[in-house]
Amino acid sequence: MKTNPGRFFEDFRLGETIRHATPRTVTTGDVALYTALYGPRFTVQSSDAFAKTIGYPASPLDDLLTFHVVFGKTVPDVSLNALANLGYAEGGFHRPVYPGETLSTVSEVIGLKESSNRQTGVVYVRSTGSDASGRTVLSYCRWVLVRKRDPEAKIAEEHVPQLAKVVNPADLAHALPPLDPAAYDNALAGSPHRFADYAVGEKIDHVDGMTVEEAEHQIATRLFQNTAKVHFDAVATKETKFGKRLIYGGHVISLARALSFNGLANAFAIGGINAGRHVAPLFAGDTVYAWSEVLETAELPGRSDIGALRLRTVATKNQACGAYPDKQGEGYDPSVILDLDYWAFIPR
């Protein structure tokens, strides 16, 4: 059998390490496409000149472009037979990535838990993206519900990992070079609001909406070399419960983050991902909106240049966010599609 059927739940072994295929050299071509697909306007990532002025050697990639490239490689090995992407935790961006660097990904199986009906199980992996020198650029945990090939198959060893509810931003600030906040030009950056201007509990409606087309999410998902069939095959997905192509959850994260510029323009770098949940699916033709809440603010030891905001960004579909659609009873307002808890760094 020369083709990859993907792993089923019983094919994973606790503690096993999977080296994923297709390392990828990221380029200014990827950066242009990322801009064209999501419309981010964070100035550090947009302007080499601006980035240099404040202390970077050049514009780094948008952190989520790095995330998608690292993530995409895991799909053929981890989630080809997944029924659902259940969550993220312990995400950390450890180094800025620049055009010309090559990213590769390794995953460790850190948890396995068979479902009670024995048809499926939850696989927990810690995926680590590295550059060509082997330096970690990104590490995160995710867990997915994966089909079993054979419901009767026995699982060698099960384990549910304890994952941190919140990562410590002080452990991630090293990803940013020392910055010169005085050289950081608010007008060019798009907002006068810096670290001290954000307060815990503050909610921000990001106002703008973005309608997604089939061509857009397919172009994006292929750019990331993510091969999940459900995003690309209109014939096969006719037989699924949705009856149509499903948009890659990461597409929603990037749209929400790009929309969040309107209100968080200076929070230009993502530090860590505390938690993330794809609450409901997105389909072509839907329009994405987002709002954010400031969950925490954190000063960082030894860093007088930047602070960290713990943000919860909620994305919705076909519903503007002026009323901050949120959790509702046991679940969520029906418009909510994403609930993401992350740290962003912002100049002081």
Place this chain on the structure above:
Amino acid sequence: MKTNPGRFFEDFRLGETIRHATPRTVTTGDVALYTALYGPRFTVQSSDAFAKTIGYPASPLDDLLTFHVVFGKTVPDVSLNALANLGYAEGGFHRPVYPGETLSTVSEVIGLKESSNRQTGVVYVRSTGSDASGRTVLSYCRWVLVRKRDPEAKIAEEHVPQLAKVVNPADLAHALPPLDPAAYDNALAGSPHRFADYAVGEKIDHVDGMTVEEAEHQIATRLFQNTAKVHFDAVATKETKFGKRLIYGGHVISLARALSFNGLANAFAIGGINAGRHVAPLFAGDTVYAWSEVLETAELPGRSDIGALRLRTVATKNQACGAYPDKQGEGYDPSVILDLDYWAFIPR
């Protein structure tokens, strides 16, 4: 309020200077996307080798890519609450832009005129795009009809600027290095027709048509970091008079210019924009055609290598241009969507 609600008419002050956010480093990634979105074939912009042969250090960006990047930055400050983009004048491309350069934009408010119903007003700005060294690469005036927040608001000072009907191409030829017309290979450039072959009054039907998809104009408009909501939000635009997303007017300009290669292949550089008007809106699914008329031809002092053609390019939708659809009575043939008057440089 951390989000940008956009300025309303009464928020502008005559003579005020607005430094726009998000400088942008343009790259070969942007060039590839521009080619993919519009299909230009002007050889100087397509081939580094060809560009070097005739006197450029490398292929410069398509002038309209520069235009869109410079223009996009003005949208959040100037036209977020605009009802219509009324016109352009005094446009000049002052320097070629090469991949790797960073563009930023400043606008000066040069005119304000409240509408008689006091609900809106016309804002005139002169926008200037510069590179990271502060050298002007593009300057143009545009005027837009902007909503008032409060119809009762008083306007401090009104003024309607006198703008030149035609810019002088001799003032703009410095944007082209001295070229070697003998090294300019007509076969590689796609046409034997040079400056002397075009006559005032000549009309050229550009023949080909290009149908526009939602994904295409959205990808383009985000590439330019243009944030006007009407281009992206299918839910919000349901409530507008068109009931759907509207295509960025600059998308039409770029399509018409790319189509004009078929008949104007050697007119590879835009010098200045004399006047431009978006006569009617374009929507996804429509097909764009174009024709051009030679309005003037101009020799350029001290330049035996190039001449200038003053061209009027008319774009239509869903109507081929064999019959040169044009002005009609007080208005235009219903197929016309763009009327653009500009100078192009062409080898002699």
Place this chain on the structure above:
Amino acid sequence: MKTNPGRFFEDFRLGETIRHATPRTVTTGDVALYTALYGPRFTVQSSDAFAKTIGYPASPLDDLLTFHVVFGKTVPDVSLNALANLGYAEGGFHRPVYPGETLSTVSEVIGLKESSNRQTGVVYVRSTGSDASGRTVLSYCRWVLVRKRDPEAKIAEEHVPQLAKVVNPADLAHALPPLDPAAYDNALAGSPHRFADYAVGEKIDHVDGMTVEEAEHQIATRLFQNTAKVHFDAVATKETKFGKRLIYGGHVISLARALSFNGLANAFAIGGINAGRHVAPLFAGDTVYAWSEVLETAELPGRSDIGALRLRTVATKNQACGAYPDKQGEGYDPSVILDLDYWAFIPR
């Protein structure tokens, strides 16, 4: 007449050489778009670091990106008035192409055969793509059915060329530098299967499907500066027998090749194209699948590092390939759209 009406059958002369317009510098921007449009995952083309490890100076372009850029230039001169693209033969990729190189194309008319009804004729061309130093990177023959302007027009000289049924892979292996097979990491490349693992007669279903959107094929076809009207103009194509835009045949070739990674991950370079036929048209909304058969395996004189697989890749629309849909009686299974016979190089 300043616009290009395209050549009609009687405008071609046997032995004539046509230098095509618009040389093109290919960049990492083109590479990113190619990845985004087709989703290839061949590691040599994806990772500079991997390519260097095995003996390349950097990642070369996907061979089909080179093919499309070289091919696109021939359209305005050869096939603007073509009714059908009938076939390919004697294709050879002679040098790897790297970002920054400039490609141009010349075609020689090697055959002309008027149809018996005198309305059309078949034009055979050998097209050669070269870099800026004039070194051949790609050469191939294709033949197209072209309309006559005047059915009465006489044809000076007719000739039907004898073209090789199969090219010799030993003549093309020089396009690959000496590789270090020990340094070639199967895990990173995505498959343990090398030259010796493939057997003549083996069939591989590539499993995955890819639905094509109008925006995608238009973006791709413009990227290649291919100007065939049928791909872009929804108004004009309403009057054609299909009543809608037709997808560029090369788009299907690239999709099939990218899908073939699943089963042929290490067959990373195309050597030669023996034969190719677009069996049926593809339209937006259709989903492409593919399967391949190993027709021959060839050791290469002086090359202990690589071998060649002669592959026949069949693409279908809206029909998965588990049953290997193929020729049927005089024709093909109605799902088949492409039948391509080519050599691929693969590490030993």
